[in-house]
Amino acid sequence: MRRLIASGSRQGNILAIALATLVVAYLAWKVTESPSQSVQFAFNGLSVGAVYALLAMGFTLVYSTVWFFDLYYGAAAAIGAYSVFYLRSKEAIGGLYQVQNPVVNVLFAAVVAGVVAWALYEILWPRLRGRVSQRGMYGIVAAAGAAAGVYSGLVFTYTDNIHLLFGPVAGLAIGVIVALGVREALQRLTGDEGGRVAAYVSAAVGMAVAVVAAALIAGTPETKLYLSWAVSCLLAGCVGLGIYRGLYVTLRQRARSPLVMLVASMGILLAISAAITIVFESAPRPLPDAFGSRPLEIAGGNIKGFNFFTVGVSLVGFAGLLWLLQRTSFGRSVRAIGDDEDVSKVVGINTTVVIAIVFFIGAVFAAMAGILSGHDTAIQPRMGLLLLLKGWIASVVGGIGNLYGALVGGFALGMVEQFGIWDLAGEWKDVISFVVLILFLSFWPKGLLPRK
Amino acid sequence: MATNTPETTEEGRRPGLIPRLANGNVELWANLIVLVWVIAFVLWQGVGFAITIGTVFAIWAILAVSLNLVIGFTGLLSVAHIGFFGIGAYSVAILTSKTDYSLLRTEGIPTYELPFFAALPVGIALAGLTALVVGVVFNRFRDDVFVLVSFGFAIISFNLFLNARAITRGAFGIHDVARPVIGTRVLDGELEFLVMALVCLALVSALAWFIVTSSFGRVLTAIREDEQAASVFGYQVTHYKLAIWVISAMMAAVAGGLFSSWTSFIDPNSFILLESILLVSIVILGGLATIWGSLLGAMTFVLLEEGMRFIPFLPDVYVGQARQVVLGVMLVLLMLFRPQGLLGRYRL
């Protein structure tokens, strides 16, 4: 295990307990003083905390695999949010503002083409080696990459028809997921590993579902917003993967310390944020209204339905990530790499591919957080850095490298921030976060739930 | 280090300038290019504009030199510097401002109307004091955790500038910051101010040079390389780190005082986290653990903005953003090919 902190302290525990008691006492006092208001603050804390938890989960996943702080992660949140804006800006500002920049489209298409080509190569080459020449392989991969690039270029260019263009892909994805589920279920039921029947049945069901879903989505223009979420998450993920494969792999071989990686990713964050500002201007912008934007009154507090959705997404994201890490061979590889990358390489894990997927997932989580918080408030080109820092803090509070810790830390930070501004004012919430961070690092450096 | 030391021929003589350039000596090239760029810029834009740019350069350079003491010589990658810069700027602004804020129908603060040279030491002392307190807390952190907490200091200080309205007037900013007065002479003119700023830069650089060439400076580099080993040889490393941290913060406050006096109006927007990241980029670009490199980095940074104006189709308002894109890409390239920066003596 890395030593994150130069020195811990034993008196810290006493202070931590004292502080925790104080916090609890303060809370109790506040709650008895004004129950309805405290419900309100709890709701706020919950919805902010859900975003922080999402950020912390992705962050912790990436950090505990490669052990450097990747600031691109913040840019991923901004890319996700601005991609939704890019795709749906007309609806956001009432048909007045649409960016549509061919340069940007080509750039996105190039990223997607590169990532798809690389992924295909990694998947196919081990299987086709010997049957196809190296050059033939490059031909296949280049063609597939180009096709994916053209397709994504179209999706980005004809944003009004995103349901027609992207609907079939989304349907296909749903079909594949259903097919996998069906096969798993059938195999469990019949106790028949790798059976033919299961394969055929699940394939048939999957295809049927895919066709129906594709047709449904394509026929429902209301799905545009949600499709744009998917596209945006994929895009942020692809950019993350592209940066990892194109830059970090080389850089990590040369880097003498994690700081080199940190500085390089700082450069990336700087460049991407500035580029976003150039394309979208620096003023804050809204994202189009999603569902549930009207506040509901529950127990004396107001909360938007959308905020419940945010909480739901973070919980589902947590469950999914947990499953992935604990139950799949991919998860075992990730943990092995986090423990010792060189040894993992020796025992035959394709570390480059596994880490690439980790970066993809991490960026998708960041993008989700960016999009959800964007719908809740507004988006700004420089939103990434602050979101990143909050995710970073949340994962420190929760215990860096621990997924449960990330969830707990995220919600805890959100709550502390919101209850903290009760007696102060809203503008001090960033200060509160960082004070919490410094307290934790000083006295409780391993966080609430330390990584074993 | 082969790239750093000028290659010597077999007889042990240093080859001439031209062969070294031809061999791709990065340091020489960097110096040469910036020199040519400066001359070209002065010829192209005229002396008047060059004076303005020169002042901007001097302020960034003071910051870069002082930050290099912390990052390059002591190995603490700090993003906190903008906070100390802000403390210097706000101290001078608040103490020298003559505006009667009760007449403006916005938030009022008391006025002190001190002269610049009385306010600047207060700012420096305040920055030093803050650095001392912060440093005591931060001393235990290092590497990436240090980066994180230094982000924290930058954000906290920005929020203080923005929200402590009773002292700073928040987003309204502070007007009429006094220009320095020497004897009876008010340094009103741009040229006079440039000279003054350059004198400050020279003093700060000289002090930095004095520090890094002393035994103290050598100990700092040892701490950067291995804190524990340095402590076994009798050095109380926490004291050394604290000392350089405070000194560097005080230097940043000098830059802050100059800045607020020069622009005569400041608001929190000049002290956002982004500026600190840009500053770190300047230091790394110019080179770690070299004072001349920081000057070069600041010059490059300032000229880069002017260079951006050559880019076709780029509206003027985006010149600053375009510079950030270039700077970001440069950081990545440097980390790939030259992690010590252009003239650096220390690789991250």
Place this chain on the structure above:
Amino acid sequence: MTQVPARDAEHYALGTVGVSKNFGGVQALHRLSISIPKGQITCVIGPNGSGKSTLINILSGVLPMDSGMVIVDGVGLRTVHPYETPDLGITRTFQDVRLFNQISVMDNIMVVLTERKLWPSLFQRSKSEHRQRAEQVLRDVGMWDKRDAMAEDLSYGQRKLLEMARAMALDVNIYLFDEPFAGLFPQMLVRVKDILKQLRAREKSILFISHNMEIVRELSDHLIVMDSGELLVEGDVDEVLAKQEVIEAYLGA
């Protein structure tokens, strides 16, 4: 069966009394009491993970001890701060060779020679007496021609040598060397042996860790055998090496 020799300040330069150290669940040292005779070479042997390096770390203040005392020149200390050790007359090397990598070989030596107090050090330029001393030390270990190289560019053997030179630049009474012979070619081995002999000739007290029994027999006067954080035997080399339990526990394997 563990005999603790009398600890009189006249004969012993350094020692520990009942020192314990825990890392989480791992008991790296358990109530360890040893002593290092003045002007002799003491060797610590023991299997990997038996706490030898931890012992040196505690003697040099790099790690705080959980309980017990370090005895320097007859004075018992409950805490040793690393920055006090030169004043206590102790210096050391590290098992994993820890040089100041990105500064020159010369500066690596200069660092340990110059002013240790913060404020005076600001006003101290490199003095010729320091430079002469550094030159002498570097010449002693045969690295004078490397003086301008970066420490990180040296070969492993040279790094090891430089680390010893850095320790020897300090003119103290007690030298702690953590595995000075590990990973060295025979040629280098001879040089390091010479260094230890020179130091003994100057009546310095030396403690070193080694796994090489030939060297142990050749060099050391006093031997400490450790196992799982505890003292197995301590005493004169020949006596100790003759003991059955040592042969069984360590040499027999």
